[in-house]
Amino acid sequence: xxxxxxxxxxxxxxxxxxxxxxxxxxxxxxxxxxxxxxxxxxxxxxxxxxxxxxxxxxxxxxxxxxxxxxxxxxxxxxxxxxxxxxxxxxxxxxxxxxxxxxxxxxxxxxxxxxxxxxxxxxxxxxxxxxxxxxxxxxxxxxxxxxxxxxxxxxxxxxxxxxxxxxxxxxxxxxxxxxxxxxxxxxxxxxxxxxxxxxxxxxxxxxxxxxxxxxxxxxxxxxxxxxxxxxxxxxxxxxxxxxxxxxxxxxxxxxxxxxxxxxxxxxxxxxxxx
Ligand SMILES: NC(=O)c1ccc[n+]([C@@H]2O[C@H](COP(=O)([O-])OP(=O)(O)OC[C@H]3O[C@@H](n4cnc5c(N)ncnc54)[C@H](O)[C@@H]3O)[C@@H](O)[C@H]2O)c1
Numbered sequence: 105x106x107x108x109x110x111x112x113x114x115x116x117x118x119x120x121x122x123x124x125x126x127x128x129x130x131x132x133x134x135x136x137x138x139x140x141x142x143x144x145x146x147x148x149x150x151x152x153x154x155x156x157x158x159x160x161x162x163x164x165x166x167x168x169x170x171x172x173x174x175x176x177x178x179x180x181x182x183x184x185x186x187x188x189x190x191x192x193x194x195x196x197x198x199x200x201x202x203x204x205x206x207x208x209x210x211x212x213x214x215x216x217x218x219x220x221x222x223x224x225x226x227x228x229x230x231x232x233x234x235x236x237x238x239x240x241x242x243x244x245x246x247x248x249x250x251x252x253x254x255x256x257x258x259x260x261x262x263x264x265x266x267x268x269x270x271x272x273x274x275x276x277x278x279x280x281x282x283x284x285x286x287x288x289x290x291x292x293x294x295x296x297x298x299x300x301x302x303x304x305x306x307x308x309x310x311x312x313x314x315x316x317x318x319x320x321x322x323x324x325x326x327x328x329x330x331x332x333x334x335x336x337x338x339x340x341x342x343x344x345x346x347x348x349x350x351x352x353x354x355x356x357x358x359x360x361x362x363x364x365x366x367x368x369x370x371x372x373x374x375x376x377x
Pocket of ligand 1: 118123125170172197199202258322
C-alpha cells in the first residue's frame with residue numbers, strides 16, 4: 105500500500121503525550137514515518153520516544169515545547185531541521201482539556217461565570233499554538249519541493265453546539281449545572297478557519313492543509329453520560345482511540361494528494377443528524 109506510506113517522512117505531532125496524540129504518533133510510525141513528538145513533560149516524552157524507537161527501529165525524537173511560547177517553537181524548529189534537514193508533516197493536536205476549578209457556590213465553566221483568564225489560556229493553546237506551529241514548522245514544509253501535509257484536529261463540537269443536557273447532574277441547581285465551556289466551541293471552530301486559510305496560502309507550494317473533526321473517544325466516562333451520548337450518534341457508540349489512525353495516515357500521505365482545505369468528520373455520523 106505505497107499510496108499510504110509515510111516512509112522517509114518527518115512528521116511533527118503536538119500534544120503527543122495525550123490520549124489521541126499517542127495514537128497519531130503510533131499511526132505515523134506504523135505507516136513507516138518518523139514522528140517528532142511535542143508536549144510539555146520532558147520525562148514522559150523521553151520515555152515515549154525511547155519505547156517508539158525500540159519498537160519500530162526508527163529515529164524519532166521528542167521536544168518539550170510549550171506551543172504558546174514562540175521562542176521555544178523557534179528553537180525546536182531549528183533543532184529539528186539540524187537533525188533531519190526537513191519537515192514533511194504537522195499534526196496540530198494539542199488543546200487544553202477544558203477543566204475549570206469551581207467553588208461551592210460558583211461553577212466557573214458556565215458562560216455567566218467564565219473567567220477571562222481561562223478564555224485567554226484556552227485560546228492561546230489551541231489557536232495561537234496552532235498558528236505558531238504553522239508559522240515555523242509549516243513554513244519549513246513550504247520550503248520542500250514537493251511540499252507536505254498539515255492536519256489540524258478540531259472536534260464534532262467544531263461543527264455543532266455542545267448539547268449541554270449531556271453534562272447535567274441530577275439534583276444540582278441550575279446555576280451550578282456543569283457545562284462544556286464556550287472556549288471549546290470557539291477554538292474548535294477557529295481551527296477550521298485556520299485550516300481554510302492555510303489550505304490556500306501555500307497551495308502553490310504543494311502544502312495541503314485539512315482538518316479532522318473527531319467524535320468523543322471512550323475513556324472511562326460514566327455510564328449514564330455514555331448512554332445519553334450514544335443516542336445522538338447514528339452508529340450508537342463512541343470511538344475507540346485507535347479509530348483515527350486511518351484518517352491521520354490518509355491525510356498525511358499521498359493517498360489524499362488532491363484533498364486540500366477539507367473538513368473531515370470522523371464521528372460515527374453524529375453531525376449528520
Ligand atoms: N478525546 C476526545 O474524545 C476528543 C474528541 C474530539 C476532539 N478531540 C481533540 O483531540 C485533541 C487531543 O485530545 P486528547 O483527548 O488526546 O487530549 P489530552 O488532554 O489527552 O492531550 C492533550 C495534550 O496536549 C498537551 N498540551 C496542552 N497544552 C500544551 C501546550 N501549551 N504546549 C504543548 N502541549 C500542550 C497536553 O500536555 C496533553 O498531553 C484535542 O485537540 C481535542 O480537542 C478529542
